[in-house]
Amino acid sequence: MNRRVARLRAAQALYQMDLAHTEPESALESVLDDGEVASDFLNELIYGTLKNKEQIDQLITENLTGWKIERMGHVDRAITRMALYEMLYIEDIPVNVTFNEAIELAKAFGGDESGKFINGLLSKSIEKMNQ
Structure with missing residues (x-):
């Protein structure tokens, strides 16, 4: 499983956990295709995001203008959380790679506006992280 597919599967699982309060193991199992095995990277994205969710949500909240995190769409919130986890905690992946993958x-x-919304939110978050 390459990193692009792992990011997709992780976003799907995080979305499911956020929307339906599914347990991580069950959400992970449900997003894998038949015969597909979760990669270490996929597991790290899911469990790392969950472990650091409080700090990640704080960063999101600090960079939302005129919004509350609860108003974000579930898909946007899952992608943003995952991307910020990757940017903050996985050192061997360039931030711009993670940024572009999240926007895609x-x-x-x-x-319709998710790409622009996440672009702006991640840009503000990156600026804050680099201060």
């Missing part, structure tokens, strides 16, 4: 996921699976 948002365009593909979010609402």
